[in-house]
Amino acid sequence: MLEGDLTMLRDEELLARLRDLAAFDRRTSAAIIAHLGEVERRGLHLSMGNSSMFAYCREVLGFSRDVAYKRIKVARMARECPEVVGHLASGALSVASAMVLTPVAREPGGRALINEALGRSRREVEELVVARFPDRCSPRGELDRVRVLADGRCRLEVTIGVDASVMDELLERARAVDPQGGNELGAMVHAAIEAWVSERERRRFAQARSPQKHPRPTSTRDHIPAQLRREVFARDGGCCAFVGESGKRCESRHQLEIDHVVPLAAGGLAVADNLRLLCRAHNRHAAREVLGREQVDMGKRHRETRNEMRNRRVKLSSAPTSTRSVSRLESEIEGSLKRLGFMAIEAREAVKRAGLRSEHDPARAMTLALRALGPPKGVKVVASVRSRPG
Numbered sequence: 256m257l258e259g260d261l262t263m264l265r266d267e268e269l270l271a272r273l274r275d276l277a278a279f280d281r282r283t284s285a286a287i288i289a290h291l292g293e294v295e296r297r298g299l300h301l302s303m304g305n306s307s308m309f310a311y312c313r314e315v316l317g318f319s320r321d322v323a324y325k326r327i328k329v330a331r332m333a334r335e336c337p338e339v340v341g342h343l344a345s346g347a348l349s350v351a352s353a354m355v356l357t358p359v360a361r362e363p364g365g366r367a368l369i370n371e372a373l374g375r376s377r378r379e380v381e382e383l384v385v386a387r388f389p390d391r392c393s394p395r396g397e398l399d400r401v402r403v404l405a406d407g408r409c410r411l412e413v414t415i416g417v418d419a420s421v422m423d424e425l426l427e428r429a430r431a432v433d434p435q436g437g438n439e440l441g442a443m444v445h446a447a448i449e450a451w452v453s454e455r456e457r458r459r460f461a462q463a464r465s466p467q468k469h470p471r472p473t474s475t476r477d478h479i480p481a482q483l484r485r486e487v488f489a490r491d492g493g494c495c496a497f498v499g500e501s502g503k504r505c506e507s508r509h510q511l512e513i514d515h516v517v518p519l520a521a522g523g524l525a526v527a528d529n530l531r532l533l534c535r536a537h538n539r540h541a542a543r544e545v546l547g548r549e550q551v552d553m554g555k556r557h558r559e560t561r562n563e564m565r566n567r568r569v570k571l572s573s574a575p576t577s578t579r580s581v582s583r584l585e586s587e588i589e590g591s592l593k594r595l596g597f598m599a600i601e602a603r604e605a606v607k608r609a610g611l612r613s614e615h616d617p618a619r620a621m622t623l624a625l626r627a628l629g630p631p632k633g634v635k636v637v638a639s640v641r642s643r644p645g
């Protein structure tokens with residue numbers, strides 16, 4: 256189709272070909288988005304040593320930052336709302352309009368909004384979202400936005416919850432202490448976000464400025480003393496130590512966690528040789544390999560359900576404290592569940608329901624406990640009922 260001298264084509268033939276190519280382009284783009292969703296669902300990008308779909312799209316598929324960002328966002332929405340792929344292929348919905356819908360597609364009424372957005376421009380879809388989901392916008396009715404520019408830099412539009420006069424005064428002070436730097440707002444925002452992340456990472460990995468010389472001995476098997484966490488952090492170079500099937504090391508510095516190579520539930524110890532630094536994506540991926548995809552996905556669904564509940568300000572009740580004694584295996588399984596992201600109350604209830612008293616095999620005990628958690632909708636939500644003393 257692409258062969259031949261276009262200058263020889265008749266006008267109507269040229270226009271017909273271009274229409275066909277545009278339709279082909281839309282179908283291809285929709286198919287790429289559907290494929291991206293499936294690659295992410297299977298975790299294939301993680302097995303290859305990429306810390307994220309973004310890294311995979313950039314390094315393996317050669318997408319630009321902007322294209323990678325948009326296609327991944329839309330692919331995630333399309334996994335929840337598969338009809339989106341068809342709308343993209345037919346041209347009823349553009350990728351730009353779909354992007355606007357991504358934050359609200361999973362909300363009640365989100366699917367209906369997708370249908371309303373068909374055939375509308377991006378701006379019209381923005382107006383629809385702002386009108387229907389005012390709580391997802393700034394107080395002035397604007398959506399916060401990250402846009403990736405052609406040169407790879409990003410444009411960030413945010414609404415900051417302070418009075419404009421307060422911000423003016425702050426910027427005035429910034430210019431007073433550093434006349435040049437105080438004028439570079441982008442650099443200041445970047446530095447502020449980096450400082451925010453570093454501070455939290457320092458706390459998480461116990462990067463104390465003056466670490467204890469003689470740390471207290473560890474009292475339980477699953478406790479990782481601060482000194483050991485520092486040692487693992489330094490040994491792994493402060494980045495993810497996951498190595499993909501092709502030998503590629505991830506090296507992400509994003510959302511790092513300490514992982515037990517041999518899980519505690521399978522007899523692994525909290526010693527340097529059995530610990531490694533993993534990004535959250537690879538930690539979850541490694542857990543999936545050990546425990547089976549279904550169980551970890553169940554854990555993820557539980558966390559999502561729980562977060563959703565929290566967002567809706569539903570309070571989970573605190574259960575009455577159990578007075579029964581628990582075996583060592585039970586408390587280890589409880590600890591493992593908590594590290595998988597379950598709440599203490601959920602972990603405690605699961606261990607109790609699983610009936611692990613006479614169980615000796617840690618791996619089987621873990622499987623029973625995960626099964627006892629049941630499907631996500633089984634998470635009990637009780638409105639702040641507290642047991643009264645006496």
Ligand SMILES: [Zn+2]
Pocket residue numbers: 305306495496497505506507533534535536537
């Ligand atoms: Zn990683």
